[in-house]
Amino acid sequence: MTIKDIVYNDSIKFILSGGKGGVGKTSCAGAMAVLSARHGFRTLVMSTDPAHSLSDSFDQDLSGGEIIEIKGVKNLWGMEIDTEKGMQEFQTSIGDGGAGPELEMASQLVGDLGAMSPPGSDEAMAFGKMLEFLEDTSYDRVIFDTAPTGHTLKLLELPDLLDSWLGKMLTLRQRLSSMMSGLRTMLGGGAQDESSWEMLQRTKDKILAARIQLSNPEMTQFAIVMIPEAMAVFETQRLLGSLHTWNIPASNIVVNQLVPPNPDCIFCSKRRDMQQSNMVDIRDLYKDLDITEVPLFNSEIRGIDGLTELGKILIGEEQ
Numbered sequence: 001m002t003i004k005d006i007v008y009n010d011s012i013k014f015i016l017s018g019g020k021g022g023v024g025k026t027s028c029a030g031a032m033a034v035l036s037a038r039h040g041f042r043t044l045v046m047s048t049d050p051a052h053s054l055s056d057s058f059d060q061d062l063s064g065g066e067i068i069e070i071k072g073v074k075n076l077w078g079m080e081i082d083t084e085k086g087m088q089e090f091q092t093s094i095g096d097g098g099a100g101p102e103l104e105m106a107s108q109l110v111g112d113l114g115a116m117s118p119p120g121s122d123e124a125m126a127f128g129k130m131l132e133f134l135e136d137t138s139y140d141r142v143i144f145d146t147a148p149t150g151h152t153l154k155l156l157e158l159p160d161l162l163d164s165w166l167g168k169m170l171t172l173r174q175r176l177s178s179m180m181s182g183l184r185t186m187l188g189g190g191a192q193d194e195s196s197w198e199m200l201q202r203t204k205d206k207i208l209a210a211r212i213q214l215s216n217p218e219m220t221q222f223a224i225v226m227i228p229e230a231m232a233v234f235e236t237q238r239l240l241g242s243l244h245t246w247n248i249p250a251s252n253i254v255v256n257q258l259v260p261p262n263p264d265c266i267f268c269s270k271r272r273d274m275q276q277s278n279m280v281d282i283r284d285l286y287k288d289l290d291i292t293e294v295p296l297f298n299s300e301i302r303g304i305d306g307l308t309e310l311g312k313i314l315i316g317e318e319q
């Protein structure tokens with residue numbers, strides 16, 4: 001699938017952009033968001049990378065964890081998720097006894113909370129937000145600007161990790177429930193902690209539903225962004241392997257920052273030769289995927305104008 005096929009296809013609800021740090025993930029997510037909104041899709045572009053750069057890319061403050069209307073393009077909203085604020089909310093609801101005495105006692109009985117802790121903070125938060133928008137029907141399209149490869153991979157592992165964690169908790173709950181009801185009567189407690197278990201069950205169901213949507217190529221596409229350098233090739237290989245494991249459809253690779261020909265500049269020519277030699281390997285390695293080549297601009301890509309220019313290249317309307 002070309003980027004044009006992906007962005008202008010009304011069945012594609014989720015587009016994720018990912019790859020190594022600094023390669024151009026945010027710029028591509030932003031450019032695709034502008035294309036998508038201008039095409040008439042109500043579009044939300046959301047950064048799940050704790051090192052946000054969506055605000056810088058759009059040259060507009062999108063921090064604070066709220067959805068903000070992006071100025072200058074109709075149908076476009078943006079948000080950088082606030083992991084710190086979210087974590088506080090998460091800890092208040094799960095930790096500090098908020099999850100109910102049953103859960104606390106269960107952890108003590110097992111004596112190994114480590115093995116049962118849900119996977120980690122930032123990623124859990126980002127994933128939680130993703131879940132929210134996977135269910136939200138107020139947008140025709142949600143574009144996720146994801147964290148550098150390592151983080152993204154963790155995020156993609158969350159469904160299984162959480163699923164097994166929640167599964168363990170639910171099994172434990174079943175085993176404990178008769179004992180607990182006895183204890184609760186003894187201690188004079190009510191059934192007030194029922195909701196925490198229901199919440200866990202609901203989360204598990206949501207994750208399973210999300211996996212179905214995220215693995216459907218007619219609904220979801222992951223655009224891999226890379227630069228034509230050997231290290232980026234290795235990283236892309238790992239990313240593709242993981243996307244394959246988690247059934248996340250990926251059919252396009254954006255190769256960004258290609259140095260244009262310039263015979264008068266020895267430095268530029270050397271870099272170009274190096275990149276073009278890597279391009280031969282990249283075309284060979286990824287012949288089953290569509291490759292979109294993007295030149296190195298002579299300035300950084302910023303604001304709606306810059307993103308519009310990048311967008312034209314992404315859909316093949318300008319070289």
Ligand SMILES: Nc1ncnc2c1ncn2[C@@H]1O[C@H](COP(=O)(O)OP(=O)(O)O)[C@@H](O)[C@H]1O
Binds near residue numbers: 053258295298301302
């Ligand atoms: N093709 C390009 N030409 C020139 N500058 C680029 C290009 N692609 C990205 N940049 C710049 O490189 C920097 C990193 O890009 P960004 O999209 O934030 O990467 P990432 O999100 O992968 O870290 C930004 O300053 C951006 O403007």
Ligand SMILES: [Mg+2]
Binds near residue numbers: 025026027049052145
């Ligand atoms: Mg970024």
